[in-house]
Amino acid sequence: ADAIHPGYGFLAENAALPRACAEAGLTFIGPPAEAMEALGPKTAGRQLARRCDVPTVPGADQPIEDPEDARALAQNMGYPVLLKAVAGGGGKGMRVVSRDAEFAGAWRDASSEAGNAFGDARLYLEKYLEKPRHIEIQIFADAHGRVVSLGERECSVQRRHQKVIEEAPSPA
Incomplete structure (x- = not known):
C-alpha cells in the first residue's frame, strides 16, 4: 500500500494515525496530525473560533x-x-x-x-439550544494547496446527538 484512508469514526480523528503513516512512509489521506491536535479537543476549536471572531x-x-x-x-x-x-x-x-x-x-x-x-x-x-439547525460546509484541500468547497449539508436529524440523516444541499 502507498496510502491509507481512515474512513470515518474515532480512528479517523486520532492524530496518532497520520503520524504512524508518515513514519511508515505511507501517505495519509486526511488532515495532518497537527490539525487534529489543534482542533481535536472541542475547547480548542471554540478558542480558535473566538480568535477568528466566529460566533460560538x-x-x-x-x-x-x-x-x-x-x-x-x-x-x-x-x-x-x-x-x-x-x-x-x-x-x-x-x-x-x-x-x-x-x-x-x-x-x-x-x-x-x-x-x-x-x-x-x-x-x-x-x-443547550432547543431544536437547532445543524448545517455543515465541507471543505477539502490537498497537499498542493488546492481547496474546494463541496457545499453545505444539513445534519439536524439526530438521535442521541448522533447524526442520522445528512442531506445535501441543505433545504434551509
Missing part, C-alpha cells in the same frame, strides 16, 4: 475540572445546558441538564462515558 454558543472555552465550578457556570448562564466531552465525538459524553437537581448525576455519567470512550474524562459545557 455561550459556554466554557476551557475544560472544567471541578463539577462545582461547572454547576456555578450553568446557574449563571441558566438552564438548560449541555455537558460535553472535551475529546468527544459521536454523541459520547454528552448530557442535557435541564435543572440544577440533575447536574451532579449528569456530570458523573458524562465524565464516566467520556473516560471510557476516549480515555479522557474532561468536560466543558455550553448553553
